[in-house]
Amino acid sequence: MARLMTGVLAAVAVVAGGYALMGSKTPSTVSELPFVGAASAQEAGEVDTSTITEMVLGAEDAPVTLIEYASYTCPHCANFHSGAYKQLKADYIDTGKVKFIYREVYFDRYGLWASLIARCAGPEKFFGISDLIYTGQSTWSRAGGAPEIVDELRKIGRLAGIENEQLEACLQDGEKAQTLVSWYQENAEADGIQSTPSFILNGTAVANQGYDTFKALIDAELDG
Template identity: 30%
Template sequence: MKAAKTAFLAGAMVLSTGFATNWAVTVTETPAGHLIGNPDAEIKLAEYVSYTCSHCAEFARSGDPVLKLVYVRSGKVSVEIRHMLRDPIDLTAAMLTHCGAPDKFAQNHSIFMLKQNEWFPIAVNSTPAQQQRWSVPDRAAAHRAIASDLDFYEIMETRGYQRSEVDRCLADSAKETKLIQASRADSERLGIRGTPSFTINDRLLDGVHRWQELQIALDERTKPAPADGQ
């Protein structure tokens, strides 16, 4: 009887631990981005975003928290963040979100989106001399100039990064090439023309660019099937 009771309690603990898993804090690096959630989720959502896109920043504020809490946390939905690179600023920000271990990505991504209203006006009002520095052939120097002019170093410092670590990430030419190639391939393969855009199980959701629209699409796929006879 005691052994049976012990086995029962052990089984209950396993079940409890399984139900308590918070998939929203699980991050896996992928060939083209980072996946947040259960890698084996039935519904695989992908966000195609640009850091210089105001609509993407709005989605990060209004949609991402609900998406993770309601849909990703349970393990039924995963979300992969993939980059649509529109300009050198986008590329620099994307390289910094990838800086460090994969489990740092989600917060790196969020902080660049949530602080967009602070750094993007600086970019809009940049001088011709600044823009010239951002386009020099030495790509690492160009990324450093962008990071300096737009206060990216200060943003990364709030995430616990030293300047030397940031510079190493900005000089990662292999990562730069990988991000550029993935962005181009996704744009051509899916015909993406605006951001944010979304796919579910690798199928583009036409006309879906806001959280309200995406939520409807997710609810259609996650609601329980009706019981027989109903």
């Protein structure tokens, strides 16, 4: 897995003359692209990631746990969230059969900024903002350069009811950005994540699937 880049605090100054993170708007796999916004792998191990909130939907005691690793700049992730995810949520998450955990992947600066916006108002609004980010992915991710893209992400935050002052504070939080990427690295290394979207179903890695295949896999776990 690629090593994380150095200089997080300077790199994540996204408003005040920053926009210095390296990356691509069209990522494919983790190993092909540099990470953003964190210290080296050795330094990242010193970051306290216990402050990062796990974003969860569904019953805490659900018999099946599904973890998704996804990037906000990944078209396949957007497709999953507009299709199979909605059916899975209605049939399994909302009915208490599946606990769903969403974990962000950071291929590039744009995905990191999107994550800072999604998390800006806390867990209560996280999944709603994530839906807006995925729905508008083709618009905001292609808005132009970094200033235009971050402006589009601000619009999504305002649409979700976040005030400008709070949005700027979230985007300028270099410590949070560093911690998020370190947290992601820990989880991705533990679960062997190499591409997005990737899924862990009751501890077992499964590939991106259509709804019918996911349904069969989940039903097998429920019947097991």
